Amino acid sequence: xxxxxxxxxEAWLPYAxxxxxxxxxxxxxxxxxxxxxxGVRGVPGPPALPVVGHLPLLAWYGPDVFCLLAxxxxxxxxxxLGRQPLVxxxxxxxxREVGVRQFKSIxxxxxxxxxxxxxxxxxxxxxxxxxxWSAMRNTIISLxxxxxxxxxxxxxxxxxxxxxxxxxxxxxxxxEHGDVDFSDLSLKLATDVIGxxxxxxxxxxxxxxxxxxxxxxxxxxxxxxxxxxxDLSAPLSVALGLVAPALQGPARRLLRRVPGTADWRxxxxxERLRARVxxxxxxxxxxxxxxxxxxxxxxxxxxxxxxxxxRSAALRELLTPDxxxxxxxxxxxxxxxxxxxxxxxxxxxxxGHPEVExxxxxxxxxxxxxxxxxxxxxxxxxxxxxxxxxxDSATIIKEAMRFYTVSPLISxxxxxxxxxxxxxxxxxxxxxxxxxVLARDAASFRDPGAFRPERFDPACEEQRRRHPCAHIPFGxxxxxxxxxxxxxxxxxxxxxxxxxxxxxxRSPRMExxxxxxFGIVLHFKNGIKLVAIERRVG
Ligand code: HEM
Numbered sequence: 001x002x003x004x005x006x007x008x009x010e011a012w013l014p015y016a017x018x019x020x021x022x023x024x025x026x027x028x029x030x031x032x033x034x035x036x037x038x039g040v041r042g043v044p045g046p047p048a049l050p051v052v053g054h055l056p057l058l059a060w061y062g063p064d065v066f067c068l069l070a071x072x073x074x075x076x077x078x079x080x081l082g083r084q085p086l087v088x089x090x091x092x093x094x095x096r097e098v099g100v101r102q103f104k105s106i107x108x109x110x111x112x113x114x115x116x117x118x119x120x121x122x123x124x125x126x127x128x129x130x131x132x133w134s135a136m137r138n139t140i141i142s143l144x145x146x147x148x149x150x151x152x153x154x155x156x157x158x159x160x161x162x163x164x165x166x167x168x169x170x171x172x173x174x175x176e177h178g179d180v181d182f183s184d185l186s187l188k189l190a191t192d193v194i195g196x197x198x199x200x201x202x203x204x205x206x207x208x209x210x211x212x213x214x215x216x217x218x219x220x221x222x223x224x225x226x227x228x229x230x231d232l233s234a235p236l237s238v239a240l241g242l243v244a245p246a247l248q249g250p251a252r253r254l255l256r257r258v259p260g261t262a263d264w265r266x267x268x269x270x271e272r273l274r275a276r277v278x279x280x281x282x283x284x285x286x287x288x289x290x291x292x293x294x295x296x297x298x299x300x301x302x303x304x305x306x307x308x309x310x311r312s313a314a315l316r317e318l319l320t321p322d323x324x325x326x327x328x329x330x331x332x333x334x335x336x337x338x339x340x341x342x343x344x345x346x347x348x349x350x351x352g353h354p355e356v357e358x359x360x361x362x363x364x365x366x367x368x369x370x371x372x373x374x375x376x377x378x379x380x381x382x383x384x385x386x387x388x389x390x391x392d393s394a395t396i397i398k399e400a401m402r403f404y405t406v407s408p409l410i411s412x413x414x415x416x417x418x419x420x421x422x423x424x425x426x427x428x429x430x431x432x433x434x435x436x437v438l439a440r441d442a443a444s445f446r447d448p449g450a451f452r453p454e455r456f457d458p459a460c461e462e463q464r465r466r467h468p469c470a471h472i473p474f475g476x477x478x479x480x481x482x483x484x485x486x487x488x489x490x491x492x493x494x495x496x497x498x499x500x501x502x503x504x505x506r507s508p509r510m511e512x513x514x515x516x517x518f519g520i521v522l523h524f525k526n527g528i529k530l531v532a533i534e535r536r537v538g
Contacts, residue, residue: 037085039426045069045078045085053080063408063436063518066090070437076421081112083244086430087423088409090437092444092467094421098433099469099477102418107479108133110413110430123323124330125482130415135318137482139308140327143301144482149489150376151299155196156490157373160497163189163206167502167532179507182347183527186340191332193339193490198331199280200300277325281306302328331483337521338406339487343494344528346400348514349451351504351530356453359385360396364499370535371500379492385453386495397491399453401473402445406521408436410475435472444470504530 037048046069048054057065066088069077075091089098098106108129111122121127125136142148163185170185171178188205195203255263284302305327309319319327350357363385367374374382386396410433418425425431440448444466445455455462456471474481481487498504506512507529515525 036083036428037080040078040085040087040423040429043076043078043087043423043425044073045080046073048078048080048085051082053082053085055080055082058518062516063522066408066434066437067440070434076423084430086432087420087425088432088434088437089420090434090441091421092438092469092472095433095435095438095472095476096467096469097420098412098431099472099475099479102420103477103479105416105418106412106414106431108413108415109411109479110432112411121326121330121333123326124333125327126330126334128323132318136323136327139315139318140301140305141482143304144484144486146376146485148299149485152197152486153373153376153489153493155299156193156493157497159189159192159196159206160494162192163494164497164501166206168534171532177507177509178531179509179529180532181527182504182530183340183344183524186343187336189494190336190340190343190490194331194335196300197486198301198328198335200284200302201280273329274325277329278321281321281325281328301331334481335483335487337523339490341404341406341521341523342397342401342487343491344524345404345406346397346491346495347498347504347530348506348528349400349403350396351506353451356396356451357503360495360499361503364496367496374493374496376489379489379496383492383496386492395453395456397488397495398456398471399451402439402471403451404516404522405436405439405473407473407475408518408522409434410472412479433472433476435475438470438472441470500535502532502534504532507531 046054046057049056054065057069061068066079069079069088070090075094076087076089079086079088089095109127111127125133125140128136166185167180170180185206192203192205195201195205252263252267255261256267258264281302284306288303288306302324305319305324308315309324310316350360363383367378367382379387384395412431412433414425414427414429414431416427418429418431420431438444442448446462454460457463469476472480474484474487510529511526514528516522517525
């Protein structure tokens with residue numbers, strides 16, 4: 001009997017071992033999978049699906065999902081980007097807490113899966129952390145000061161005039177209806193501006209008959225940027241990174257060797273892009289050492305960073321060649337799609353509001369004859385309707401940026417435990433501010449679905465009552481956008497020149513309202529199509 005019992009036990013042993021191993025594996029998997037959730041489980045949010053979390057909600061509702069969730073769950077709620085819970089903050093006072101008051105505990109950005117594999121993206125200012133970030137920011141901040149930006153007006157203006165000259169030709173491409181693909185035009189314009197101001201290179205995208213090498217570089221850049229998606233339509237390794245970050249690195253290393261996969265294409269594009277940026281940086285370094293750089297004359301970002309590098313051993317250590325390439329490339333990444341989106345949404349909104357257009361035209365014509373170029377000072381003071389509210393803010397532009405917030409979420413991560421909105425959030429919590437939700441809050445913006453630049457008039461009651469952090473398209477606190485003044489100067493200068501020469505009408509061949517797509521920033525899925533009407537002189 002005893003023998004039979006032992007034999008029976010032996011027969012079950014392999015099954016029992018397998019079941020036990022599976023159970024242990026399962027427990028480890030669940031611990032791994034739910035550990036980020038555990039620390040923030042007290043924060044309200046909708047039930048999350050296993051593995052994909054709330055990604056299906058994002059796919060279904062688009063960026064509007066965050067407004068819907070804020071309505072249901074309040075100003076601080078959970079949203080699971082796959083495995084990773086985000087604690088979303090959708091209240092002006094709480095954003096001030098995150099961005100300003102508790103900055104010491106929340107100084108860095110979390111690294112989203114799409115960026116995790118790309119050193120070119122990681123070594124810029126955006127994703128560097130702590131002391132390295134503050135040393136880098138302090139080094140380059142002078143390049144964004146008003147005195148330096150004022151000197152960039154002529155360079156910006158040249159690119160703007162060239163883009164405006166290209167409008168009739170762009171319309172002629174569609175002979176039967178004359179639509180201009182304004183998103184494309186704005187992206188080319190913004191990219192040319194960055195080419196000149198960051199790299200000291202004329203990409204010539206808006207010049208007729210030009211293209212070639214530069215166009216190829218930009219095509220690769222656009223491809224690299226648009227593949228940075230935040231949903232499951234991203235390359236496989238990125239999608240995997242959203243649900244199981246530990247597998248992202250190995251999957252990417254494997255898939256980038258498999259021709260034809262999206263990972264392979266992204267890796268090749270990033271390598272080529274990297275090589276081109278390095279080439280530009282190295283060529284400039286060589287020119288400088290041979291004294292062929294027009295010493296002291298160049299105002300572009302790359303020259304200034306290379307100058308800084310030459311100033312001390314500490315700066316050389318801080319600004320390694322990798323960081324110089326990344327900082328320079330970052331301009332293209334951070335400054336082209338965002339500025340282009342802002343310019344095209346502003347012109348699109350003005351085109352649909354004749355009363356706004358009339359006031360704008362009166363202001364532009366009142367400035368001077370067609371072709372008169374404003375100085376940086378004029379841009380600050382002579383365009384109260386375009387730029388009504390002093391300092392860095394612009395009224396039509398401000399309202400357009402509220403209406404279409406290009407960066408609806410701003411990522412941060414806690415470096416230590418914080419108390420926020422009645423919740424205790426552990427170190428490592430991904431805490432994201434939601435300017436896109438703030439911008440649609442009727443408590444701060446009466447009738448938020450209406451385009452009304454006057455709501456930002458400093459004399460207006462709504463503006464006076466509004467919380468200072470209710471409108472934060474450029475972020476808030478020490479980590480706010482370093483390129484804000486640069487971007488606004490470019491958009492204002494473009495608006496003045498464009499409206500000196502044209503008025504625009506919405507094309508009936510475009511969907512209304514325009515469909516939006518959420519990558520690392522927002523963009524118009526099918527572009528903005530406008531009809532440009534040349535204004536008569538006199
Ligand atoms: C309309 C155009 C733009 C918008 C809406 C925009 C928006 C933003 C936002 C929301 C942030 C995050 C701020 C935060 O975390 O609080 C940011 C950061 C940043 N932006 Fe912009 N941006 C624009 C144009 C530019 C331009 C033209 C440049 C460069 C020339 C630029 C370079 C950067 C950099 C380097 C950072 C990271 C700053 C840091 O971490 O210290 N941006 N931007």
